[in-house]
Amino acid sequence: xxxxxxxxxxxxxxxxxxxxxxxxxxxxxxxxxxxxxxxxxxxxxxxxxxxxxxxxxxxxxxxxxxxxxxxxxxxxxxxxxxxxxxxxxxxxxxxxxxxxxxxxxxxxxxxxxxxxxxxxxxxxx
Amino acid sequence: xxxxxxxxxxxxxxxxxxxxxxxxxxxxxxxxxxxxxxxxxxxxxxxxxxxxxxxxxxxxxxxxxxxxxxxxxxxxxxxxxxxxxxxxxxxxxxxxxxxxxxxxxxxxxxxxxxxxxxxxxxxxxxxxxxxxxxxxxxxxxxxxxxxxxxxxxxxxxxxxxxxxxxxxxxxxxxxxxxxxxxxxxxxxxxxxxxxxxxxxxxxxxxxxxxxxxxxxxxxxxxxxxxxxxxxxxxxxxxxxxxxxxxxxxxxxxxxxxxxxxxxxxxxxxxxxxxxxxxxxxxxxxxxxxxxxxxxxxxxxxxxxxxxxxxxxxxxxxxxxxxxxxxxxxxxxxxx
Numbered sequence: 001x002x003x004x005x006x007x008x009x010x011x012x013x014x015x016x017x018x019x020x021x022x023x024x025x026x027x028x029x030x031x032x033x034x035x036x037x038x039x040x041x042x043x044x045x046x047x048x049x050x051x052x053x054x055x056x057x058x059x060x061x062x063x064x065x066x067x068x069x070x071x072x073x074x075x076x077x078x079x080x081x082x083x084x085x086x087x088x089x090x091x092x093x094x095x096x097x098x099x100x101x102x103x104x105x106x107x108x109x110x111x112x113x114x115x116x117x118x119x120x121x122x123x124x125x
Numbered sequence: 126x127x128x129x130x131x132x133x134x135x136x137x138x139x140x141x142x143x144x145x146x147x148x149x150x151x152x153x154x155x156x157x158x159x160x161x162x163x164x165x166x167x168x169x170x171x172x173x174x175x176x177x178x179x180x181x182x183x184x185x186x187x188x189x190x191x192x193x194x195x196x197x198x199x200x201x202x203x204x205x206x207x208x209x210x211x212x213x214x215x216x217x218x219x220x221x222x223x224x225x226x227x228x229x230x231x232x233x234x235x236x237x238x239x240x241x242x243x244x245x246x247x248x249x250x251x252x253x254x255x256x257x258x259x260x261x262x263x264x265x266x267x268x269x270x271x272x273x274x275x276x277x278x279x280x281x282x283x284x285x286x287x288x289x290x291x292x293x294x295x296x297x298x299x300x301x302x303x304x305x306x307x308x309x310x311x312x313x314x315x316x317x318x319x320x321x322x323x324x325x326x327x328x329x330x331x332x333x334x335x336x337x338x339x340x341x342x343x344x345x346x347x348x349x350x351x352x353x354x355x356x357x358x359x360x361x362x363x364x365x366x367x368x369x370x371x372x373x374x375x376x377x378x379x380x381x382x383x384x385x386x387x388x389x390x391x392x393x394x395x396x397x398x399x400x401x402x403x404x405x406x407x408x409x410x411x412x413x414x415x416x417x418x419x420x421x422x423x424x425x426x427x428x429x430x431x432x433x434x435x436x437x438x439x440x441x442x443x444x445x446x447x448x449x450x451x452x453x454x455x456x457x458x459x460x
Contacts, residue, residue, distance in 0.1 A: 012135045022222050024151065035199060124432050
């Protein structure tokens with residue numbers, strides 16, 4: 001029961017930090033609203049900035065597919081770390097056998113990385 | 126007193142007390158940000174052979190940043206007509222909130238810590254990865270070409286460097302067998318991990334600078350190509366929130382490097398009479414100084430080199446480090 005309380009209190013602290021992290025911008029923006037003098041901005045201030053030219057088109061165009069490929073690679077290796085973390089924590093108890101298992105797992109992913117490398121996916125153009 | 130509080134059953138009273146204590150920490154961090162920015166400008170000035178701020182608040186420019194903040198509070202709050210209003214408003218909050226949340230678990234001295242989480246290190250990595258959503262949203266919502274490019278760059282850079290960042294600390298987890306930051310510090314009683322895991326330290330430090338979007342890797346807001354990157358359209362305090370997030374991350378990352386690699390509050394041999402808080406502050410300041418030093422010395426890296434460096438150099442090195450550590454550990458147990 002004691003331990004459960006400590007556990008819950010620790011995550012209550014995390015929740016408090018989340019609340020404060022959201023509250024600070026809200027309070028600061030509200031304070032800014034109260035403090036600043038009344039103003040009437042000219043119309044051109046409400047356009048987006050384009051180095052002085054009249055802005056044209058919508059900025060939300062199709063983006064480069066490379067970003068997508070990197071996102072995919074990120075997911076693969078992030079999942080790998082999800083497996084590596086518990087392995088590293090429990091390594092003392094698991095010993096050499098787990099090391100070899102993990103080596104096989106990582107080598108398989110490395111082959112994927114080398115494949116991507118050779119396919120020039122990692123090259124940013 | 127805090128120990129009793131931690132053992133009591135959680136409730137509204139606990140929430141209130143934690144809230145007050147966390148507010149104190151928030152004020153301390155805001156103080157750090159204020160004077161961290163001043164220190165950065167002063168050190169940059171010193172390294173470039175000029176004075177830096179020296180008018181407001183006496184010879185040292187002590188009130189420069191304070192007046193900057195006041196100025197920002199009084200600025201016009203402009204949201205472009207073409208922008209996606211709700212996302213534009215919410216993006217700075219999403220960028221800032223995680224930067225403060227990660228501070229919950231970092232132990233500043235042996236008895237000054239907020240949440241002693243069993244998964245401290247994982248918590249840090251997981252939460253700090255969420256800020257990128259704020260950057261990307263801010264860039265997308267602005268409906269500005271520069272912003273969009275900056276947001277995209279921020280996202281691709283931060284996810285690419287997160288992998289080596291996460292992988293490099295695995296060597297340390299192997300040595301301690303725990304993710305708890307207190308236990309990681311306790312494991313450094315004899316030797317600091319910077320000496321046991323130098324490769325991990327180098328990889329972690331480079332990846333940390335990239336995660337912080339600081340100078341050799343500040344492509345997301347490269348001012349001479351992208352105006353200001355993802356926060357081009359932001360003004361006043363909304364913009365300040367992005368800046369604040371950046372500097373709070375600097376605080377958090379410098380603390381994390383101190384805790385994980387430099388032994389946290391542990392003293393050097395024979396100097397144990399100096400209190401732990403002083404040691405922590407010294408190591409922390411050193412890390413912050415090195416981060417500023419980087420800014421003064423390194424030119425910005427090219428966009429294509431940046432991503433390739435993460436995947437082709439840092440990731441294999443970090444992976445090799447993990448298995449080398451595990452192997453050496455295994456060999457040491459044999460003999």
